[in-house]
Amino acid sequence: xxxxxxxxxxxxxxxxxxxxxxxxxxxxxxxxxxxxxxxxxxxxxxxxxxxxxxxxxxxxxxxxxxxxxxxxxxxxxxxxxxxxxxxxxxxxxxxxxxxxxxxxxxxxxxxxxxxxxxxxxxxxxxxxxxxxxxxxxxxxxxxxxxxxxxxxxxxxxxxxxxxxxxxxxxxxxxxxxxxxxxxxxxxxxxxxxxxxxxxxxxxxxxxxxxxxxxxxxxxxxxxxxxxxxxxxxxxxxxxxxxxxxxxxxxxxxxxxxxxxxxxxxxxxxxxxxxxxxxxxxxxxxxxxxxxxxxxxxxxxxxxxxxxxxxxxxxxxxxxxxxxxxxxxxxxxxxxxxxxxxxxxxxxxxxxxxxxxxxxxxxxxxxxxxxxxxxxxxxxxxxxxxxxxxxxxxxxxxxxxxxxxxxxxxxxxxxxxxxxxxxxxxxxxxxxxxxxxxxxx
Amino acid sequence: xxxxxxxxxxxxxxxxxxxxxxxxxxxxxxxxxxxxxxxxxxxxxxxxxxxxxxxxxxxxxxxxxxxxxxxxxxxxxxxxxxxxxxxxxxxxxxxxxxxxxxxxxxxxxxxxxxxxxxxxxxxxxxxxxxxxxxxxxxxxxxxxxxxxxxxxxxxxxxxxxxxxxxxxxxxxxxxxxxxxxxxxxxxxxxxxxxxxxxxxxxxxxxxxxxxxxxxxxxxxxxxxxxxxxxxxxxxxxxxxxxxxxxxxxxxxxxxxxxxxxxxxxxxxxxxxxxxxxxxxxxxxxxxxxxxxxxxxxxxxxxxxxxxxxxxxxxxxxxxxxxxxxxxxxxxxxxxxxxxxxxxxxxxxxxxxxxxxxxxxxxxxxxxxxxxxxxxxxxxxxxxxxxxxxxxxxxxxxxxxxxxxxxxxxxxxxxxxxxxxxxxxxxxxxxxxxxxxxxxxxxxxxxxxxxxxxxxxxxxxxxx
Ligand SMILES: [Zn+2]
Ligand SMILES: [Zn+2]
Ligand SMILES: [Zn+2]
Numbered sequence: 001x002x003x004x005x006x007x008x009x010x011x012x013x014x015x016x017x018x019x020x021x022x023x024x025x026x027x028x029x030x031x032x033x034x035x036x037x038x039x040x041x042x043x044x045x046x047x048x049x050x051x052x053x054x055x056x057x058x059x060x061x062x063x064x065x066x067x068x069x070x071x072x073x074x075x076x077x078x079x080x081x082x083x084x085x086x087x088x089x090x091x092x093x094x095x096x097x098x099x100x101x102x103x104x105x106x107x108x109x110x111x112x113x114x115x116x117x118x119x120x121x122x123x124x125x126x127x128x129x130x131x132x133x134x135x136x137x138x139x140x141x142x143x144x145x146x147x148x149x150x151x152x153x154x155x156x157x158x159x160x161x162x163x164x165x166x167x168x169x170x171x172x173x174x175x176x177x178x179x180x181x182x183x184x185x186x187x188x189x190x191x192x193x194x195x196x197x198x199x200x201x202x203x204x205x206x207x208x209x210x211x212x213x214x215x216x217x218x219x220x221x222x223x224x225x226x227x228x229x230x231x232x233x234x235x236x237x238x239x240x241x242x243x244x245x246x247x248x249x250x251x252x253x254x255x256x257x258x259x260x261x262x263x264x265x266x267x268x269x270x271x272x273x274x275x276x277x278x279x280x281x282x283x284x285x286x287x288x289x290x291x292x293x294x295x296x297x298x299x300x301x302x303x304x305x306x307x308x309x310x311x312x313x314x315x316x317x318x319x320x321x322x323x324x325x326x327x328x329x330x331x332x333x334x335x336x337x338x339x340x341x342x343x344x345x346x347x348x349x350x351x352x353x354x355x356x357x358x359x360x361x362x363x364x365x366x367x368x369x370x371x372x373x374x375x376x377x378x379x380x381x382x383x384x385x386x387x388x389x390x391x392x393x394x395x396x397x398x399x400x401x402x403x404x405x406x407x408x409x410x411x412x413x414x415x416x417x418x419x420x421x422x423x424x425x426x427x428x429x430x431x432x433x434x435x436x437x438x439x440x
Numbered sequence: 441x442x443x444x445x446x447x448x449x450x451x452x453x454x455x456x457x458x459x460x461x462x463x464x465x466x467x468x469x470x471x472x473x474x475x476x477x478x479x480x481x482x483x484x485x486x487x488x489x490x491x492x493x494x495x496x497x498x499x500x501x502x503x504x505x506x507x508x509x510x511x512x513x514x515x516x517x518x519x520x521x522x523x524x525x526x527x528x529x530x531x532x533x534x535x536x537x538x539x540x541x542x543x544x545x546x547x548x549x550x551x552x553x554x555x556x557x558x559x560x561x562x563x564x565x566x567x568x569x570x571x572x573x574x575x576x577x578x579x580x581x582x583x584x585x586x587x588x589x590x591x592x593x594x595x596x597x598x599x600x601x602x603x604x605x606x607x608x609x610x611x612x613x614x615x616x617x618x619x620x621x622x623x624x625x626x627x628x629x630x631x632x633x634x635x636x637x638x639x640x641x642x643x644x645x646x647x648x649x650x651x652x653x654x655x656x657x658x659x660x661x662x663x664x665x666x667x668x669x670x671x672x673x674x675x676x677x678x679x680x681x682x683x684x685x686x687x688x689x690x691x692x693x694x695x696x697x698x699x700x701x702x703x704x705x706x707x708x709x710x711x712x713x714x715x716x717x718x719x720x721x722x723x724x725x726x727x728x729x730x731x732x733x734x735x736x737x738x739x740x741x742x743x744x745x746x747x748x749x750x751x752x753x754x755x756x757x758x759x760x761x762x763x764x765x766x767x768x769x770x771x772x773x774x775x776x777x778x779x780x781x782x783x784x785x786x787x788x789x790x791x792x793x794x795x796x797x798x799x800x801x802x803x804x805x806x807x808x809x810x811x812x813x814x815x816x817x818x819x820x821x822x823x824x825x826x827x828x829x830x831x832x833x834x835x836x837x838x839x840x841x842x843x844x845x846x847x848x849x850x851x852x853x854x855x856x857x858x859x860x861x862x863x864x865x866x867x868x869x870x871x872x873x874x875x876x877x878x879x880x881x882x883x884x885x886x887x888x889x890x891x892x893x894x895x896x897x898x899x900x901x902x903x
Contacts (some may be wrong), residue, residue: 007454112708122723128654135722136670136677136708143675147693148668151678152711152720248691430702434673 028352028357032364035335043366047220048375062341066173067182071101071123076176077155077239079110081145085163086117093129095166101173105131108163109149112139140429142232143248149248153239161440164235165279174275175236185261186241186267188275189230191215192366195278197389202288204392205399206281211376211386215273219379224270226324229256230269234277250435252421253298260307263321289348289407289440296411297421300333336408365397442484447476450541454548458535460484465505473505478544480535483514488522495524501572506550508576512537520677527578551579554761570619574760577752584632585767600785620750628756634676636639639742648731651722651739655673655714659736663724671698679711733771783834783841784896790845791892799848802884804897805840809876812838816876820869828872839881839897849890 006327026033074217078096080089089108096106108130110117121133134148141232150158157176168174171190178188192214197207214231221227230237232255245261262269282288303310310318310325350357352370373393379384414420443461445468450456457465457476461484465471468863479498498506513521515531530549532540554575578582623629640647654661666679669689678694683689689698689705698705713720728737752760778786787800807817821835824842832843846854863882869878886895 125721132720133722134709134711136668138670138706138708139676140670140672140706140708141675144670144677147675148670148677151668151682163770174801246674248675250673430706431672431675434704 007234008240008359015235021436027382029044029344029361029364031339032361033369035134036369039331044216044220044375045172045371048216048378051219051223052378059064059144061316062177065177068180069176069272070175072180073177074156075154076101076104076157076159076172077105077149077153078106078159078172078234079109079146079150079153080107080161080163081111081142082163083111083139083145084113084117084428085110086113086120088164088193089117089120089124090131090164092161092163093124094294098169098173099167099172101176104159104172105154107132107134107153109145110135111142111145128390139428141431143250143254146394146433147247150242156239156324157237158237158277160232160234160280161277163278165192165233167234167278168276171234171275171277175234175272176270176272179236179238179341182268182270184268186238187269188229188236189218189227189238189259189269189271189275190234190275190277191218191271192231192233192277192279194281196280196283197237199283200397201392202285203281204389205395206288207386208389208396209400209404210281211380211389212372216372216379219273221327222273223323224323225320226327227269227271228259228263228324228328230259230271231255231277233279234275237262250427250431251298252294252424252427253302256298257302257306260302260310260325264310264325265309268317273379274318276381280345285403292404292407293411293414294421294424296332296342296408297415297424299328300404300412300415301419301421304330304333320336332408333412336412339405340409362397364422366393366402369393369396447470447471447537450536452541452545454541455546456480456535458482459494459498461486462490462497464497466497466503467536471505473507476509477548478510479512480540481511481513481517482533482535483516486517486520488520491517491520492524495521496695500527500576501569508556508572508579509552510547512544526854527576528541537702542549546581547579552579556578563623571760573625574752578757580677582755584749587862601603603638626756626759627753628759629750629752632751635747637744637746637751639739641728641735641741642732642737642741643735644730644733645743645745646732649742650729650731650745652729653712654727655712655717655719656712656721656725657719657724658717659725659727660714660716661727664713664715665710667710668711669698669705671705671709673704677708680707738875749783778832778834780834780836780841783832783843783901786832787843787899788892791886791895797847797849798845799886799888801844801846801858803842803844804881804884804899805842806879807838807876811875816873820873820876820878821871823872824865840878856876 036085081263082094085108093106096104106129108121108124110121110133113135118135121135124130125133132152136145136148140148146160151406157179159172159175173367178185192210194203194207194210196203198204218227219231235255245258245265248258249261251257259269282291282394307325310321346357347354370393373390376386380386394419419436422432424432427435443463445463445465446458448458451737454477455475456864457471457479459465459479459481473802481491481494485607485662495511498511499501500506500511501814511527512530512532513528515533518531521528530543554577592604624631628885633848639649652661652662654710655663656700666681668677668679669683671683671691672692673695673696674691676691678687678692681699682692685697688698691698696704701707709719711722712724726739728739728742729735738759787802790800808819809816817838817840819891821833821840824840834841844858846858850858866878866880869876884895884898886892
């Protein structure tokens, strides 16, 4: 037994001494070096440095935009659709009361709640804490609830929030500023961070992941002009534009879908990395697995099927939109399948050295993740607080490298071959059935 | 309509006054109180109003000649009598109905055991009226009062006092509720069983309320209620009117026709829009409009009243039958008191018939405190007139009025005595009612040459 471990250790040491050659490493870890490193580590590092260099210049332009915002001081609508969210609404309203931007109305849309939500909301409405409480007696799905609210919204901009999220004091202001920075911008996404990071290993890993893929990742895609998903948890839209593109369609993944629709119509979307929203994430691996399955399926359903035309030459063809979707499909779907075969070849070709390969692979990934964490520390507005997530880098190989990949792989396979998102109880059956017939 | 009357003696020797049409009995010179024992009204096709007018003419309480006498109507008048039914003893097909005579005999026999008021007894005091109602009830063997919720009565329910008059003033209603309390306190009546809790107007105590839906923002009732439609395939939800398309329903978002509820679309909710302020909401706010005082309230402002069945106790029946006891009791409580209207008319009367040098002094007090209500004001009124010999005392709202006759050139000693009396009054009230103070508002005296109308105007001018 001990011999077995010694063998592995010897192998690992050998890797760095006797056999150390870039060629050999590349040969075994080509997937890490050729596919993952350039996109997720190198590119992000370069863009982050670029972002820091141009920071002052951008800051000035944003100051001017902020002034314009406050001169116009438009009424905005804060829209929180959801089912059985009553218990969160009071906290949400209180956090909105703290906002630096004051000219807003709050619309809560209750999508067929079967708990105390109606009572709570009616009380809050009576007390004048929310401006409008809308309710569907029959559940219609998230998209319909959001559209219901838009119909009665009076604001110039609509901020879509999840009821269980809460905002930094200046988040509303920060998410509105980009509209005054560039009039072509019709929708702005905010940064979503994890509030319950300390609940479990699972939530800590997600906190790390959100920092990397949302705050940094979206900043990067935004800089490149290929930002493609405005979080449902915190996004702002110009109402007129929203109505023009027909608001939300049936989900799941409606946040990505609506971003696509805006991009397709020729307008810009923008990511405000300094508009911070905190949300609670699933605390168990099982719940997380289910959530990610749903998210991943939408990639196939929307990007590959519904919005396939973006990849084809057409009237509103845009090279940025093409790159945006291509990048998304390549990295999240195609390379994922590739990774699967890469792992298979490793297993069959190096069956005797598997443990060794695994450990060295982990070491390489660990080095990468340290770089990535450095980038996070460069960008994040609360870097000192988030430093405490460093120990969790140890697990990031397992989490991003294996857990998320396998989850995605399963979801994509199911959706590609079985259209399983149409069977997801997240949507009422009546809407899913129709959506499948219509191919949307 | 032919109006006439006749008096017939029936087989039992009772004299029946048979009335056709409208007969002002009190004004008939040739008919005296002793000429008839009971009354029967024939159906001459009179309307409800004509009938009510005739019943006022022969009211067991207000008519001098018909005082407490049994009164029957032709059976066919039953459906025209409405809310005046409580002051009718029964119905009969013809004037010589046997059952009617039997019932009349019972009443006449028990009336013989009851001391009636002197016909000339002052009508001005509500307590006399109240006691007349009690006597009426006792003579009819009505010892228990089954109170019922009835819309014909403004208060929404019958009561220990019979709602003979629909148009009780709000003051009078308070007084009658107060008398009910006094009857309970004296042990003349007791609560029998709890019946119901109803809500009445907090201002005028009436139950004729309209409940209306209103906009929670501006309180307007000009609302539009509209269903919203959910189109499944495109997740659009908007009001039905936005789907209207040439008589069909077409989705404003995806332009498809909606054909089948439950398959293509459904109606998840109804939304109100206020036409005054354009506010949108799911739940209207209720407002309550009182049809008698024309004021608007919130449902939570309404006054909750517990309704009980009452019953006379045997002591009560005895005391109320005997005039001496009754007068003593009522004097103890309410002598010298009149309601505000009578109070003013008495002052007017006095000014016409005053002795030289004598004028009326009026002291006005305000009852102050956080929990002042009508009942407290009336208790204070009752305390005041038991203690001092004012000629007349009355109240309106939170103000108490006390009138004294005195020479216009009062001596200093007399002045001093009056002032001391007032001071003591204020002190006693302060002691007896915690949290309530009696504040002397002003002191009114009719000037030598002041016209009575101007003086009365001065009295009734307060806020
Ligand atoms: Zn209104
Ligand atoms: Zn539609
Ligand atoms: Zn009223």
